[in-house]
Amino acid sequence: MNGWTGKVLRVNLTEGSVAIQDLDLETVSLVMGGRGLGVKILCDEIDPKANALEAHNKLIFATGPLTGTGAIASALCSVTTKSPLTGGIACASVLGNFGAELKFSGFDAIIIEGKSKFPVYLSIMDDKVRLLPALHLWGRTTTYTEKLIKAEMGDLWKAREMCIVSIGPAGEKIANIASLVHEDFMAFGGSGLGAVMGTKNLKAVAVRGTKGVKVAHGNRFLLNTSHLLKRIEKDPLISEKVRNLGTTFLVETLHQMGFLPSKNFQAAVFNGIKNVDSQALARSILCGHRSCLACPMACLKTTETKKPPFDGKGTGLDYNTIAMLGPNLGIDHLLAIAKAYYLCVQLGIDPISVGAAIATATELYEKGILSELDAGQSFRFGKSENLIPLINLIGEGNGFGCILGTGAFRIAKDYEHMESFMGAKGRELPPYDPRGIQGMGLHFATSNSGAYHLDGFTVIDEVLGIHGEPHPLETEGKAWKVKLFQDLTAVLNAMGICPLSLMCIWIDDMVTMVNDVLETHYEVDDILKIGERIWNLERLFNIKAGFTGADDTLSERLLSEPIPDGPAKGSILHLDKLLPEYYRLRGWNEQGIPTEEKLKDLGL
Ligand code: SF4
Incomplete structure (x- = not known):
């Protein structure tokens, strides 16, 4: 079947069972796949009024017809569920190689339902699908979890090709702002998906496949993709900015225009901007570039901080993280921001949500609404030494970390000062004023x-x-x-x-790619x-x-x-x-x- 494997895996965690179903082609013709498929399944199978953190909720990992074909930036696997943060629909994007590997294993999508009695992880090695005990992984960081699962594979070569999505301790503690992590960087679009996985006692999903994806017009597809690559190669935004700096160039761009928020959107001028902009990053901690499968943009930046206590290394530090953990908290300490990001990845916490939750708490504290007695500590905008201990508290679910882990909306609501929450539908606003x-x-x-x-x-x-x-x-x-x-x-x-x-691509490029793969006439x-x-x-x-x-x-x-x-x-x-x-x-x-x-x- 062109673009598809034609199979969907249904995993029932309550029963510990797995079943293989045919992909519903009528649904696919209506909503394509990926996010569309996830939303359609969720609409058909769950009561939208149900509690997001109960067994009734489902998690749908779904690829699209282009995932794994080698089409430009075709690395995406959508994960759809009902969000504990907003109470509405949530859809995160897992990038890297996970989506392609899922396709190569012979499945277009996974529907995860129910709740396991004890921690498990889902292992999909081509047709061999198993739910394996994960008690030994519970409480572990996301990086360590990936390492342990790969080590259990035995075969080093096969383990290298394995792709894993996992939750960290924050997801296990059902923090509303817990996220999914894959290959040491965050899934896009947090919204509490880590908490949904945690409440199901599902620590990770590991996939490896050896099959391929069929493309209808192979030669035409290759030719069109190579034309597109040549065009992208000449695009100065991609070749000069995105490839070198990721999205971090937006720090200075948005600040110069007056749209980068500072101190919980109470200011738009940040005096320490030069300490956290993309040039500061390039000078001090940038050490490499990474790309997801088939992506010429290579927007993922690897950074390394060598100076204790901020020492660490990670991938994916971007504009959103720098702005939310930096200027929006009044912080201009790039090493502290980078270390805080590494910690978010290890603990499985969305950095945008963390920045917003701490910003709300800080505003409440500075206005005398939140006391030191309540919070167990003082808060001040610009106090970078707070950042790492607070993120650790969220991951551990300890003390005031428990409150921060519920997200900025609930903090503002609990303290009856909704004016300190910046967002919509219960979800925190990213840094675009x-x-x-x-x-x-x-x-x-x-x-x-x-x-x-x-x-x-x-x-x-x-x-x-x-x-x-x-x-x-x-x-x-x-x-x-x-x-x-x-x-x-x-x-x-x-x-x-x-x-x-x-x-770097637009609608007509999308139409060409999908028609080449599916033999359609869209x-x-x-x-x-x-x-x-x-x-x-x-x-x-x-x-x-x-x-x-x-x-x-x-x-x-x-x-x-x-x-x-x-x-x-x-x-x-x-x-x-x-x-x-x-x-x-x-x-x-x-x-x-x-x-x-x-x-x-x-x-x-
Ligand atoms: S490298 Fe960046 S632009 Fe390319 S697919 Fe990954 S996240 Fe998207």
């Missing part, structure tokens, strides 16, 4: 996963100006652009392509319609879970207080203007509910 970048503001307010940037990363156009002049502060045409990026990213994820690839509109269908399915899941149009909003500060300083001083988000236009373009009613007509048009 929505008062300045209007499209991102609308996207954060309407995103089905809460404030998750990569589901509609209009920064690519609004800030980087890839398809024309940058225009962050304008509202004209932004509702249309947001819808386009949201639908496009949904179908990109469904194909198995990394969302960051939108920095046109641009067909592809966008699949993305729109996925977006609406997610929306329907959230509506059934209890969300309404009133949840399409952002924290009060971001709506009522202008950016206080810097180049974008005085900017506010014009959500009142953007949202009705967005609903109209989506074919939703004034309450943000998809109309019968729209659902019929989408075949839902």
